[in-house]
Amino acid sequence: MSDEIDTSKPAGLSRRGFLKGLGAGSVATGLLSPAGLKEALAREGGVVGPGEVPVTLKINGQNRKLSVEPRVTLLDALRNRLDLTGCKKVCDRGTCGACTVLVDRHPVYSCSMLAVEAEGHEITSIEGLGTPERMNEVQKAFVHHDAQQCGFCTPGFVVACSAFVRKHPNATLEQVRAGLGGNLCRCGTYAGMMLAVVDAAKKGGA
Amino acid sequence: MAKVDWPAADKRTLIGKRIDRIDGPLKATGAAKYSYDINRPGMLWARAVTSPYAHAEVTSIDTRAAEALPGVKGVWRDTEKEVRYAGEIVAAVAAETEEIAQEAATRIRVQYKPLPHQVVDDDPKFFDAAKDKLNKREEGNVDDAFAKADKVVEGEYGIPVIAHCCLESHGQVTEMRDGELHVWPSTQNVSRYSDQLGGAVGVDQNKIHVECQYMGGGFGSKFNSDKWGTIGALLSKQTGRPVKLLLERDIELMTAGNRPSAYARIKVGAQKDGTLTAVEADIWGTGGNGGYNPPPVPYVFKVPNTRLTAKGIRTNRGGQRAWRAPSHPQGCFLTMSALADTAAALKMDELEFFLKNVSLTDRAEVYTEELKIAADLIDYKRKAHPRGDPTPGPVKRGLGMSIHTWGGMGHPSECDVTISPDGSVEARLGSQDLGTGTRTVIDIVVAETLGLPLHAVKVQIGKSDYPASGGSGGSTTVGGVSASSRLAATAALNALFETIASKLDTAADNLEAVRGEIRQSDKPENKMSWKEACALLGVNAITKRGSNNPGESQKMHLMDGGVGGAQIADVSVDIETGIVTINEMVAAQDCGLVIDLKTAESQVYGALIMGITYALFEEAVYDVKTGRMLNADMEFYRLAGIKDVGNLKVHMMTGKGYDERGVVGLGEPPVISPGAAIANAVANALGVRVPQLPLTPDRVIAVLQKGGNLA
Ligand code: FES
Ligand code: FES
DSSP states (O other): OOTTOOTTSOBSHHHHHHHHTTSSOOEETTSOOOHHHHHHHHHTTSEEOSSOEEEEEEETTEEEEEEEOTTOBHHHIIIIISOOOSSOOSSSSSSSOTTEEEETTEEEEGGGSBGGGGTTSEEEOGGGTOOSSSOOHHHHHHHHTTOOSSOSSHHHHHHHHHHHHHHOTTOOHHHHHHHTTTOOOSSOOHHHHHHHHHHHHHTTOO | OOOSSOOOGGGOSSTTBOOOOTTHHHHHTTOSOBGGGOOOTTOEEEEEEEOSSSSEEEEEEEOHHHHTSTTEEEEEEOOOOEEOSTTOEEEEEEESSHHHHHHHHHHOEEEEEEOOOOOOOSOGGGOOTTTSOOEEEEESOHHHHHHHOSEEEEEEEEEOOEEOOOSSOSEEEEEEETTEEEEEEOOSOTTTGGGGHHHHHTOOGGGEEEBOSBOSOOTTSOSSOHHHHHHHHHHHHHHSSOEEEEOOHHHHHHHSOEEOOEEEEEEEEEOTTSOEEEEEEEEEEOOTTSOOOOOOSSOSSOOSEEEEEEEEOOOSSOOOOOOSSTTHHHHHHHHHHHHHHHHHHTTOOHHHHHHHHGGGSSOHHHHHHHHHHHHHHTTHHHHOOSSSOOSSSSEEEEEEEEEEEEOOOOOOEEEEEEEOTTSOEEEEOBOOOSSSOHHHHHHHHHHHHHTOOGGGEEEEOSBTTSSBBOOSOTTOHHHHHHHHHHHHHHHHHHHHHHHHGGGGTSOGGGEEEETTEEEETTEEEEEEEHHHHHHTTTTOOEEEEEEEOHHHHHHTTSBOOOEEEEEEEEEEEETTTOOEEEEEEEEEEEOBSOSBHHHHHHHHHHHHHHHHHHHHTOOOOBOTTTOOBTTOSTTTSOOOOGGGSOEEEEEEEOSTTTGGGOBOOOSSGGGTSHHHHHHHHHHHHHSSOOOBSSOOHHHHHHHHHHHTTTO
16 A cells, blocks of 8 residues: 555445445455465355355454454454454444554554455554553543543544554644544544644654 | 532632543543443344334234344344334344344345325424414513514524434443343433333343443433333343344434424514514424424523414424433524524624623623623624625625523432542442543542542442432533532541541541641641541441432532523635535633533533534435435434534633532533524625525525525
């Protein structure tokens, strides 16, 4: 992936509805490339599923082996199989950003990517960015500027903002407004968030 | 002896300061577990099946094909025969994985006999006088007042049905263990969540344990266990397994509550100098398939001669639920729009007109002060112009304002505070934190009372097994829990004073707790540390309960009800595209004694943003022919993003005249005015009124085409 990916346009968006809609859950050759899956595809004559297939996902620096049907999204694999519940399911179709994770350091809507597609990539979830005792600069700034109320949108925003400040170390309010359009908050925390992101960028970001 | 009264301003170490919410780090790192995040061992995933028909009779539900799918463990069928709106749940299935549940749900075959439906809410002809009664109210001599008025102004205005769209959907995890039901719901009402659940699923009330530590928004829509709570619990009983059932987004938008619409023809009578003399309003709208509470018109201003008729139109849509400040945003939008139009017709400045009439409100001084502060914050004097921005070019700019009111008196609440011999302190109450900062407020109150730092107090909320506290609705929580935790902490502290007074050779009455020490008030050097004092308790911890009785706490000035707020919006409207942009919005708001200034301001900022969202984007759109909601998703049911909100400024009214009232709730009031203020600003920019929210480009263009201003 190039470094030019805009946080407001997460990748993996268009395929997912199609893939998930397969119902029976099979996945055909051509769409996917990771090594483990390639082997499975070769073995199965170009099609995997509808049953479960083994996948190894590299999440927050650790290899996690799991067995999922091809139709399982990365979001559901993280939340339902690995109990990494920081990423949230809100719209489940690439509109709100609550499910944002980093794939090879780029923000991606995990509801719009299949778990099997994520094999071979470095996935960072909110849990990999910091802990309550050791928050990254974005997380600290979110707390300090009260950029969260119910907090349900917060992990998705923190992941997106962490990628954003890395790319825009001198972010202006205008850039924040343009760059964080891919996430939504219902409680209305944007006022604190704008200050938080500019502040975190100044402090060296994520 | 510690007194329960709030400490004086110069004695407060925490109250009223800008304090970070204590659960902020947990939320910002994804460590906070919301109800949706609860994964129990052996848990099943459930999916609901809903009616595609707006009105129908269910003739059969065949679940055999679903049950035949490997991994399916349980099914639920509704016994109710009539469905009254598209999106009503008729069946559900529980399976080993979410994917299997989703597939199984599509295999449930439901046969319907469609019946006639009606979803139109903006045409009063659909009012059914045979079934529903006309709501009428009249005060003074209306006809006479209109006859004598210097100016009579008439207009039509409308505000549609909107949804709650809580980012965490509605639902819960249920688990039967040893004959007891454990529920992790997303709820605003931990203590009374299960009121209707026990009977519905045949489990005694005392055998239901509810826990909700974090929840992703409710806004009035999450007080009860609901149909999905019953279904989840029954599926848990049936399968013997924990079951997670959270509604999918489309179902949530169709079934989990909405804010009623309100359309009105309003006539206003005024004198030349702007004094309001009469208001007549014909209102209609829908609360969905249930009844309709007409919004208050005229709102805030007690105009002497008023006549109101209201028609509730039943529609085959989901039912209404409280939506942040029920009825007020509608009443406010209708009233303030009509009043701004009156000011314009009188060729009076809007601010001058509002200031002229605040004498008709219950808190003229507060509104006057707030309007003036808001005007200064937005630089009103420099920016204001009469209706219609005279500057050339396609982008027109304007200002508009509104005022609002709310009660916000604290609810009944019980709190236990325990001081242990090791010096640790715990506060327990069956309240909940919706993101308003309830946990933080309790911590501040208890820590301040005991003279301790925030981290010395452990706040335990979110369980029905704790002392009961009210549901978080109507801005009642902050007053309720502040009072109960203050009472409990004061009682526990006084019990500690009793125990240790003799060690300090003085009476308990002479002691005070300050900065981690207990000392003699008139001889501060006679003291011991908090830890030493607690060690004297021996093996017995002190636990005291504080019970908030609203009437008594109000008399003691621990809390109060009734607030006012003023807001002004500065907008730009592009008359070529019809796009409305918020440049700036300011809010001045009172809420009595502020406990945490930082989270209090967040409530107001959040309310402004939620208000901008319903002013510009939100509307549940229904198809007349099929009776279905056309935008039951988050692409077309739009929420404001970070680029849509402009610059926001918040001014909290604190200090003398406000603090001594005690704590008053804040969640609802600031969300009431934005729709009215923004609509008035758009009218000021364009010179014509866009009568209906949301102020979408098509509506703006349609009005301009009629008004001829496009040329
Ligand atoms: S849940 Fe993935 S974008 Fe909304
Ligand atoms: S903080 Fe509640 S949705 Fe953003």
